[in-house]
Amino acid sequence: NAGVMQNPRHLVRRRGQEARLRCSPVKGHSHVYWYRQLPEEGLKFMVYLQKENIIDESGMPKERFSAEFPKEGPSILRIQQVVRGDSAAYFCASSPIQGRANTEAFFGQGTRLTVV
Amino acid sequence: GENVEQHPSTLSVQEGDSAVIKCTYSDSASNYFPWYKQELGKRPQLIIDIRSNVGEKKDQRIAVTLNKTAKHFSLHITETQPEDSAVYFCAAMDMEYGNKLVFGAGTILRVKS
Numbered sequence: 592n593a594g595v596m597q598n599p600r601h602l603v604r605r606r607g608q609e610a611r612l613r614c615s616p617v618k619g620h621s622h623v624y625w626y627r628q629l630p631e632e633g634l635k636f637m638v639y640l641q642k643e644n645i646i647d648e649s650g651m652p653k654e655r656f657s658a659e660f661p662k663e664g665p666s667i668l669r670i671q672q673v674v675r676g677d678s679a680a681y682f683c684a685s686s687p688i689q690g691r692a693n694t695e696a697f698f699g700q701g702t703r704l705t706v707v
Numbered sequence: 708g709e710n711v712e713q714h715p716s717t718l719s720v721q722e723g724d725s726a727v728i729k730c731t732y733s734d735s736a737s738n739y740f741p742w743y744k745q746e747l748g749k750r751p752q753l754i755i756d757i758r759s760n761v762g763e764k765k766d767q768r769i770a771v772t773l774n775k776t777a778k779h780f781s782l783h784i785t786e787t788q789p790e791d792s793a794v795y796f797c798a799a800m801d802m803e804y805g806n807k808l809v810f811g812a813g814t815i816l817r818v819k820s
Contacts, residue, residue, distance in 0.1 A: 624807060633812040634751065634796060647807055649708065682750065684808070695741070696808055698750040 595685050596665075597699035604673045604706050612668040612702045616685030623666045624696065625658060628680045637681075640666060673706045680704075709734040711799050713811025720787050722820045730797035730811050731779040737799040740773060740780045741808070745794045754795075755782070787818045 596615040604610050616623050621641055626634040636650040640660035651658065655673075660666040670677055680703050684696040710733040720726050732740075741756035757764045757771045757780065764771050768787075773780040784791055797811040 626810075634810040636807050636809060639807045695753055695756065698743075698752070700750050 595683055595697050595699035597681075597683050597702050599702060600700060602702055602704050604704065606674060606706055607672050610670040610673050610677070610704055610706075612670075612681050612683075612704070613665045614668070614683030614685075614699055615665040616683075617697055620685035620687050620697075622686045623660050624684045624686075625666075625668050626682045626684065628682060628701075630679075634682065637668070670704075673704075675706050678704055678706045709737055709799055709801075709809040711797060711809050711811040713797050713814060715814060716812065717815045717817070719817045719819060722787060722789060722818055724787055726782075726784045726787050726791070726816055726818075728782045728795055728797070728814045728816075729779060730781070730799075731777075732799040732809075733778070734799070734801065735775075735778065736801045739800045740771070741798050741800075742771060742782050743796045743798065743810075745796065745813075747793075751796060784816075787816075789818050789820050792816055792818045 595617055598613050623640045625637040627637055628634050638651050638658045639647040642660055643662050655671045657669045680701045682701045683699045686696040711730055713730045718726055738759035742754050743751035744754045745751040755766050755769050755771050757773050759775055762773055768785045770783045794813045794815050796813045798808045800808045
């Protein structure tokens with residue numbers, strides 16, 4: 592019974608490159624969240640997705656950032672033309688269907704992005 | 708949207724003492740309030756949660772209280788141990804409408820032995 596799997600664990604990109612972060616939710620979970628955590632700071636909401644739908648992207652920067660959760664395969668957070676300020680830990684969390692008794696969100700190990 | 712405030716930002720206690728962390732939320736529709744513990748370099752892990760139909764919940768040395776009228780909830784850790792040292796995050800969510808978990812800024816708890 593695998594938990595939330597994120598890869599890669601560590602990612603180094605040069606300024607201007609693209610970063611792709613992957614998240615496979617807990618089996619059977621249909622909701623995925625992405626959070627960004629800067630060093631010694633809290634968890635900032637970025638985007639909330641269900642299969643093939645973006646439900647809430649109010650925390651996503653308007654430019655360079657995009658996310659998807661296709662019918663098959665992992666959720667992807669894509670950052671184009673990375674800048675040094677994008678360096679952070681990016682956590683994915685998944686939860687089962689909303690409005691039910693069991694709504695615990697499970698976090699992955701995170702991807703630590705370093706832009707050099 | 709929901710806004711969660713958490714206090715204090717850092718807390719140092721002596722081993723064996725109690726620790727209390729407090730959070731307030733703004734959206735009265737929120738009805739699910741989890742607490743997460745994050746050790747250095749690791750993922751946040753759920754330690755306890757409470758739903759709005761309950762005022763208090765306890766699990767061994769950890770307890771959470773909720774005051775819906777005042778829109779605040781608190782985490783209580785009794786008989787603290789060095790392994791309780793970590794960052795603790797509170798969060799709030801409206802379960803019925805597929806909303807997101809909104810986190811507080813976190814509390815760094817240091818338990819001195």
